[in-house]
Amino acid sequence: MLKVNNLKKVFKLSKKQMALGKTKDKYKNAVNGIDFTANPGQIFGLLGPNGAGKTTTLRCLATLIKPTEGEIFFDNINALKNEEQVRKKICFLTNELKLDEFFTPNYTINYFGSLYGLTKEQIQKKKEILFKRFEIDSYQETKIGELSTGMKQKLSIAVSLVHDPEIIIFDEPTNGLDIVTARSVTDYLVELKNKGKTVIISTHIMSVAQHLCDEIAIIIDGKIKINGSLNHILQSTGKENLEDAFFELYVQSKGGKE
Amino acid sequence: MKNFMLILKKELARVFTDKKLVFNSFILPPLILVVIYTIMGSQIDKLEKDIDTHVSDVYIQQAPQEFLDLIVDAENVNTFTEVKDDEIQNIKDDIYEGETDLLIIFDDDLISKIADYKTAEDVPEVKTYYNPSEEYSQKAYNQFISYLDDYEDTIIAKRVEKPKYLNAFDINRTNEDKHIVNEKKAAGKGLGMLLPMLLMIFLFSSAMGVGIDMIAGEKERGTMATLLITPVKRYHIALGKTVSLGIISIVASICSFAGLLVTLKTAPQVLTGSSNIDMGVMQYGFTELFMLLTVMISVVCIFVGLICLISIFAKTVKEAGTMISPVYMVVMIAAFLNMFSKATPQLWQFAVPVYGTTIAIKSIFSFEMTWIKWLVTCGSSLIIAAILILVIAKMFNSEKIMYNK
Structure with a gap:
């Protein structure tokens, strides 16, 4: 289980960033006090526009950056005090994460499996399952640089799951993928959920959130505006679909202006 | 330490199993050295013969x-x-x-x-x-x-x-022993003129090519972030990267050094300023070779530290290359400074990073190196390198530096 309490992240802006953002404020509240809980056997989605704070939140969860304030607990382990312990329990996937194109999938998965402290036997067993699931078997000795974008993304997922993490954090899982690979990825996320894993994703695509997530948190300007199941969000906003509900909340947060 | 070894092995595998990289980093530089200097040597010979x-x-x-x-x-x-x-x-x-x-x-x-x-x-x-x-x-x-x-x-x-x-008197008409000279030292001094400077440049440039890609390249391509989300200690990542780069640089330098030795046979006048240098008298023993290797390794640690540190700050390989250029210039100046110096260096000069190593290599070639000088040279280089590695490890923990795009 993942529990987030009053998470805040403030970035100091460079002069260039201030000029680009047309602001005189030296600091930006990327995440401004968010709370949520994600349970095992559930896909939890952070839905929001670009710059809402989704990726920053996920990076905090993945222990890549430290929050300015707040607490993160993975199964009652304080993530801010036990980073390395938490990293063994989670995986973090984003399109920005890449694999060294010189090596083969086989070498890469052995390498990362070893870094996670798995034995050769454990790696071999896991590799067989993952390679079969993602159809990497026949490419396992091909250099990553020679694989298609979809295959690379599948391999990235396989590599990040080699240590059988309890919590899967996925930033924009279908971004930049063709429809077939995107479907394969979302199907696998459902599989993981069904195996009792906690899955947390961020997305700005309404259909992904609507069809995939058991719980959705709509995040705008670093704050969670609403959090709950799809039905709860629709009932609370009085709208018939997620897109309308999102825009209702978005307009409200911008003071009535779109 | 297991993770450190894993990263070290992976980085070494990345370089040593890539045929193109092996050719470009280890074979091409000495090959170019031998070809260019041999051509230069033959041109000098040709010019002298033509004048004669x-x-x-x-x-x-x-x-x-x-x-x-x-x-x-x-x-x-x-x-x-x-x-x-x-x-x-x-x-x-x-x-x-x-x-x-x-x-x-x-x-x-x-x-x-x-x-x-x-x-x-x-x-x-x-x-x-x-x-x-x-x-x-x-x-x-x-x-x-x-x-x-x-x-x-x-x-x-x-x-x-x-x-x-x-004539009131003749000078040295019958005196055949007028030269009282240690031939080993004299020949070594000839070598010590240009070789230390060339060695320093080889050491730095060989570390630069691979080192920039190892950190700035990985940041740019996103493969560094993949490594940072693993439970590996950042200190082990920093150490794995720097030590592997050190090994690669030393191997590349040894290859270039071998190229220099071939050049000394084919075109001694280019490297020593004299075609009369007697290579036969310069029989360096285990002590000299040990000192030379350890002094080179210790200075490589500084170079690797500097290159890794700059690469961490850079967002792209191109930016890292631009940022490293002034450091390369400083290294070259430090190596050049001692090239024409005839003065006997003071002990404290051996402690000056990079410059001290150039003096040390020069002293080793001319059989004038002592163990205390060796200790001061290696000690100061290793202290600086250790500080650099600690700073690098700290930088690996800095989210602003590692994730700032």
Whole structure:
């Protein structure tokens, strides 16, 4: 289980960033006090526009950056005090994460499996399952640089799951993928959920959130505006679909202006 | 430590199993070195031979017969002795253009003037015109100055009753042991002129190419972030990267050094300034080789630390390359500074990073290195390198530096 309490992240802006953002404020509240809980056997989605704070939140969860304030607990382990312990329990996937194109999938998965402290036997067993699931078997000795974008993304997922993490954090899982690979990825996320894993994703695509997530948190300007199941969000906003509900909340947060 | 070893092995595998990288990093540099310096050496030889065999055009006006008799057997010379006054300017123009080599004008009626002059102002004169910027002209001048000296000696000898007393003493006529020199040291000093500087440049440049890609390249491609989300300690990542880069740099430097040794055989004059260097006398023992290797390893640690640190700050490989250029310049200056120094270095100078290592390598080549100097050199380099590695590990923990795009 993942529990987030009053998470805040403030970035100091460079002069260039201030000029680009047309602001005189030296600091930006990327995440401004968010709370949520994600349970095992559930896909939890952070839905929001670009710059809402989704990726920053996920990076905090993945222990890549430290929050300015707040607490993160993975199964009652304080993530801010036990980073390395938490990293063994989670995986973090984003399109920005890449694999060294010189090596083969086989070498890469052995390498990362070893870094996670798995034995050769454990790696071999896991590799067989993952390679079969993602159809990497026949490419396992091909250099990553020679694989298609979809295959690379599948391999990235396989590599990040080699240590059988309890919590899967996925930033924009279908971004930049063709429809077939995107479907394969979302199907696998459902599989993981069904195996009792906690899955947390961020997305700005309404259909992904609507069809995939058991719980959705709509995040705008670093704050969670609403959090709950799809039905709860629709009932609370009085709208018939997620897109309308999102825009209702978005307009409200911008003071009535779109 | 297991994770450190895993990262080290992966980084080494990345370089040593890539045929292109192996060729570019380890084979090409020494190959280029040997080819370029061998070509340079053969060109220098060719130039020297060409000057030696060049037939000089020498115009001589009003030459006394005795002088002409003296130069009758002169080798590689065409002499023109019938020079009229109205031809002088044309000959000077030709010397200016490099088409003629030398003009000698004797005073009119030189023999009588030599016999009759009373005061120093009346001493007859022989005028020579040559072009010092032309090797052929310079060679002809040197050759004929020697003939003129001989001719003058002949005339003076006739003036005195006992010409044998013209010399009060000879210098080293029978002394064959006039050179009291340690040949090993002398030959080593020849080597120590250019080689330390070249070695430092090889060490830095070989670390630079691979090092930039190892960190800045991984940041740019996103593979660094993949590594940072694993439970590996950042310190182990930093150490794994720097140590592997150190090993790669040392191997690349040894390859370049081997290239230098081949060059010393094929073109010694290019590296030592002398083709007479006796390689046979420079038999370096285990001590010298051990000192050389350890001094090189310790300075590589500084180079690797600097390159890794700069690469961490850079967002792209291109930016890292730009940022490293000034450091490369500083390393080159430090290596150059000692190139022409003849002074005996003080002990504290061995502690100056990079500069001290250049002095140390120079001292090793000339068999003047002591263990205390070695300790100071390696110690200071390793302390600086350790500080750099600690800073690198700290930087790996900095989210602003590692994730700032």
